[in-house]
Amino acid sequence: MYAVIKSGGKQHRVSIGETLKVELLKAEVGATLNIEEVLMVVNGSDVKIGQPVVVGASVVAEVVSHGRGKKVRIVKHKRRKHYHKEQGHRQWYTELKINAING
Template sequence: MYAVIKSGGKQHRVSTDELLKVELLKVEKGETIKFEDVLMVVDGETVKIGQPIVDGASVEAEVVDHGRGEKIRIVKHKRRKHYHKEQGHRQWYTLLRIKAINA
């Protein structure tokens, strides 16, 4: 059984007991959150597709950790113009453990 949820403007395919990194959520470590924006639920041969969300479906997840991702280097360079600029970015994330998919 798996589901497709929407979080942080992105869609994620999740199944039970899976670890998932999503954009930073304002939730304390150890708390349980419930995602109501379930776009699709698949249980064996049964497929429920929402328009845009599946009615009555939800996904429960536990917050495991908060952190920052790998550094991404942004480099801007113009040849022959003595212009070179470097910048770095580390995106904040929330690590979730999917506990249950309620269809």
């Protein structure tokens, strides 16, 4: 059984027991979240697709940790013009553990 959820403007395919990193959520470590934006639920051959969300479906997740991802290097360079600029960015994330899929 798996589901497709929407979080932080992205879609994630999740199954029970899985951990995933999503955009930073305002929740304490150890808190339980009930994600209502479920786009699709698949249970064997039974497929429910929402328009845009599946009515009555939810995913229960636990907040494991917060952190920052690897540094992404941004380099701008113009040849023969003595222009070279480097920047870096580390995105904040929340790590979730999926406990249940209710569909």
